[in-house]
Each structure stands twice: as C-alpha cells, then as structure tokens.
Amino acid sequence: MAQNKQKRGPMQxxxxGVIGFANAAIDIGTLNLLLILFHTDDRGMLLLYNTISYILAVVNSYYWNASITFKRSxxxxxxxxxxxIVQGLVSLGVSNLVFLGANELLQLIGTNNWLRYNxxxxxxxxxxxxASFFMVKYFVFRDYGKRYIDEKN
Structure with missing residues (x-):
C-alpha cells in the first residue's frame, strides 16, 4: 500500500504540473490581454487584473484536477x-502579494512595464x-476515509 502511495505522489x-501549464496560459494570457486593452500602472487596477486572471485559472484548475489528478479522492x-475555495483564496493572497511585491521591486530598478508585469x-x-498543490493534495482532496482505514490496520 505504501508503494502505491509513493508512486501516486510524483504522478500527481x-x-x-501539466494542468498548471494550461492554467498559466490562462492566467498570464488574461493578465496581458487586460493590460493591452486597459493599460494601467495603478496598483489597485493591477491587483484587480491579477485577481481576475487568477480566478479564471483556478476555475480551470478545479475542473481538471478534480477530473484527473485527484479523481480518486x-x-x-x-x-x-x-x-x-478556501485554498484558492489563500493561493490568491500569495499570488497578489508576490505579484505586487515583485512589481514594486522591479519598478525600483527601472525594469520596463511589460517585462516587469510578466x-x-x-x-x-x-x-x-x-502553495496550491500542497493545499489541494493534503487539505482539499485528502482521502480521509482511506487514511482512517489504513491507520486502523
């Protein structure tokens, strides 16, 4: 049983990660589209754009990860x-903090807008x-019933 669990971890x-690439395309694609259509340097608007792009990627992530990666649980x-949703909000917080923080640091060193945002x-x-992977694996799609049975044996 432990060997099956070990194989499942790297495969998951x-x-x-593969689903993450699709999510990344949605995430960064949406951000860049919003910046092309409604360019801004306003921190509040950048936060809004990052949040919109992240939410679209998270919806895609939930569908595919529930259907493929964590379908057993x-x-x-x-x-x-x-x-x-809770893990998505925590991950969104991480995303927004890192996005805004890195954007500010890169602006201080004079990086051009497009490169800085990306x-x-x-x-x-x-x-x-x-953050999302570990929360989804150990918090959201954790197989509580199977773990309880394994611990009893």
Missing amino acids: FLQF AKGSNRQRILF VAKGLAMFLSFL
Whole structure:
C-alpha cells in the first residue's frame, strides 16, 4: 500500500504540473490581454487584473484536477468545494502579494512595464502553484476515509 502511495505522489505532481501549464496560459494570457486593452500602472487596477486572471485559472484548475489528478479522492462534495475555495483564496493572497511585491521591486530598478508585469506574474504563479498543490493534495482532496482505514490496520 505504501508503494502505491509513493508512486501516486510524483504522478500527481506531474499531472498537476501539466494542468498548471494550461492554467498559466490562462492566467498570464488574461493578465496581458487586460493590460493591452486597459493599460494601467495603478496598483489597485493591477491587483484587480491579477485577481481576475487568477480566478479564471483556478476555475480551470478545479475542473481538471478534480477530473484527473485527484479523481480518486475528489468526491465533488460541498465540503471539498468549500475547501477548494478556501485554498484558492489563500493561493490568491500569495499570488497578489508576490505579484505586487515583485512589481514594486522591479519598478525600483527601472525594469520596463511589460517585462516587469510578466516577471512579477511568473513569480506569483510559481509560488501560488506550489502553495496550491500542497493545499489541494493534503487539505482539499485528502482521502480521509482511506487514511482512517489504513491507520486502523
């Protein structure tokens, strides 16, 4: 049983990563589209744009990860949906803090707007991806019933 669990961990991370690339395309694509259509340097608007792009990616993430990566433990219950929303909000907080912080640091060193926004977004996506994976695996789609049975034996 432990060997099966060990194999599942790296495979889940790989699947989560592949889905993460699609999410990244949605996330950074939406941010850049918003910046092209409604360019701004206003911190509040940048926060709004980052939040919109992140939410679209999270919706995509939930669908695919519940269907593929964590399908064994994804029950589609209200509890899991609420926990997914909670982890999404925490990951959004990580994303927004990193995006705004990196944007400010890069602005101080004189990085041009396009590069600054995209590097800051890339860092935000990477760190929120890591936070999201571990929260989804160990908090949202955790197989409580199976773990309880394994601990009893």
